[in-house]
Amino acid sequence: VGDVMKVAxxxxxxxxxxxxxxxxxxxxxxxxxxxxxxxKDGKLEGVFTDGDLRRQxxxxxxxxxxxxxxxxxxxxxxxxxxxxxxVDAMQ
Numbered sequence: 001v002g003d004v005m006k007v008a009x010x011x012x013x014x015x016x017x018x019x020x021x022x023x024x025x026x027x028x029x030x031x032x033x034x035x036x037x038x039x040k041d042g043k044l045e046g047v048f049t050d051g052d053l054r055r056q057x058x059x060x061x062x063x064x065x066x067x068x069x070x071x072x073x074x075x076x077x078x079x080x081x082x083x084x085x086x087v088d089a090m091q
Contacts, residue, residue, distance in 0.1 A: 001089045002082030006032065013038045016045055016070035020053070023069060027053065037073045046073030 013036045014023045027035050027050060037046040048069060056064040056072055064072065080089040 021065040
């Protein structure tokens with residue numbers, strides 16, 4: 001999958017302390033459909049996708065916009081490495 005992976009500089013990131021409202025533009029700004037939630041050292045703490053946004057709005061309404069990313073991010077995202085085959089990465 002390495003030949004189709006985006007590099008770090010092309011991925012939108014945010015702080016776990018920011019609210020969803022603060023990150024809405026960032027979520028769609030790079031065409032990824034996701035945000036990587038990272039700590040101050042750049043370590044991945046979680047992810048938040050446009051699908052997560054739809055689910056959060058459906059269950060929590062507009063109030064979800066004031067929640068911190070740390071409250072709504074997925075904390076155990078699936079990880080792939082550049083040397084993995086696409087078929088393995090999709091499982």
